[in-house]
Amino acid sequence: MRPWSNLHIDVKANPPDGVFMRIGQLSRRTGVPARMLRYYEEQDLLHPERAANGYRLYDAAAVHRVQQIRGLLDSGLTTEIIRRILPFLDRPGEIHPGCLSDEVAALLKEEADRITQRVECLSRNRDAILAYLAAVQRDGDPAPPSVR
Template sequence: MRIGELSRRTGVPARMLRYYEEQDLLHPERAANGYRLYDAPAVYRVQQIRGLLDSGLTTEIIRRILPYLDQPDEIHPHPDCLTAEVAALLREEAERIQRRIDCLSRNRDAIHAYLAAVQRAGAVR
């Protein structure tokens, strides 16, 4: 299938599919005219990539673990892909995500405190 069909099947814009290729996450064949050609498993691969990106992983980490994702409906890396280097990347990523969670929690708490103060002052109608 060509890139437009893969885009329709996955809901991922063609521009993002080209980006996944640039990031070495997708590997389409090329037709004689230069068009990208994807096989049927590419639909599952794109869904896996989207799921991993949505969970907050970087394309660098995804590139490392993607070869070990062997079930199209699951995103559970095979234990063999957890090298010391990948484990360090995942720990750093978990710490980055935790910092974001902490920042978002502080912002949420500040907003709630502001709303409570304004409501107590009777300014909200």
């Protein structure tokens, strides 16, 4: 698990519209390391402005965008797929069936199938662990050996 995936983000700490933050500020507000934010930029997922001195400048909407990217990556999507669907996620009320090309639809179908397989595998593993715990507790031991 990524150390930043379970962080609580205080979105109220965002700068007001029209005010920019640098990469360190965005990193603190999202819990995503600056190195990872630069990687998102390399992958064409984030598009910061540049100051005259070359510093990256992010607007308030970047916090939400980074949270979207994290959630999509945590769900198992690749940066390639995220890059293709992210523009549509910013305007969910404007998505129409014709927005997705056949190629992207096929990629999404493959990803959905892959995620389904992962969920099934995780469910089998969970069931096996619960069965083990139940068997240990049936034998009169109130807690598994590692918990004592």
